[in-house]
Amino acid sequence: MEAISIRIFEVPMFRAVLLTSLLLAAPALAVEPFPAVFKTQTIKTNGTEIYVRSGGSGPAVVLLHGFADTGDMWAPLAKVLVKDHTVIVPDLRGMGLSGHPDTGYAKMNQARDIAGVMDALHVQKAELVTHDIGNMVGYALAAQYSARITKWAVIDAPIPGIGNWDKILLTPMLWHFNVRGPDMERLIAGRERIYLDRFYNELSADPKKITEDTRNHYAALYARPRAMHDAFEQFTAFHQDAVDNAAWLKKNGKLAMPVLALGAEKSFGTGEAVELGFVAANVKGGIVPASGHWIMEENPDATVKLVTDFLK
DSSP states (O other): OHHHHHHHHHOHHHHHHHHHHHHHHSOOOOSSOOOTTOEEEEEEETTEEEEEEEEEOSSEEEEEOOTTOOGGGGHHHHHHHTTTSEEEEEOOTTSTTSOOOSSOOSHHHHHHHHHHHHHHTTOOOEEEEEETHHHHHHHHHHHHTTTTEEEEEEESOOOTTSTTHHHHTTOGGGGGGGOOSHHHHHHHTTOHHHHHHHHHHHSSSOGGGSOHHHHHHHHHHHTSTTHHHHHHHHHHTHHHHHHHHHHHHHHHOOBOSOEEEEEETTTTTTHHHHHHTTTBSSEEEEEETTOOSOHHHHOHHHHHHHHHHHHO
């Protein structure tokens, strides 16, 4: 498989077609495979289909990924948690191997996707671990279904419309929030690896920690039909997310469940706890050391320990 990937990426004109054919033939394998105890299924809920990995027994924990990743990112954490948890790892709507509906990318709606997954798996309550855009879906889930989320570990990204969001939007590194539309998609089509490299290189502490296998794996997934379009839809929805979140917070107040706000040392740092303090009353801060934004790729051992210690 490695040799095939190398040849594909060296011949751009054939790359998208070949990758699409390979990926449609069978589900993509994780860079680090999930343990054999995990099963995969597609759950129909809330007008779409959500691809889900699940395994183990005990208290449930839901892991939500962000952009430039899929649920595959969580394999190192899932491997540890599955020893004493029921671990549930979806791909978000329009990402990874989940369905690609035309609408529904506001995070309050995507939270209903995840609640539907929990219902289908007969899980009433769960702990929650999120990263990047997963944080935004996670807040919407914890807000709307506060009785069902017992703890929340939130990692290295802000919440739209909350706290310093307007100032954060002015950060030059976040220009990609406004990349969308058919012309942008034409520019990126067939060049998904180049586009994703920008994120892995500029938002990491050490780009070499994001391996070639990892980069190729996610580039292949984001080269699938509609995948990049729907990833952009996640960003397009930020304006509505900001309106929804501010209104929800004003009406309902702060979350009451324990929250661990982890910032990467070379990314959000202590600012993550500051931002979560605007939406949650019981926040503990923490730092993933020697890491930029890509915590599970750059320092999985430290991330796993911080999260598992909190969930205990």
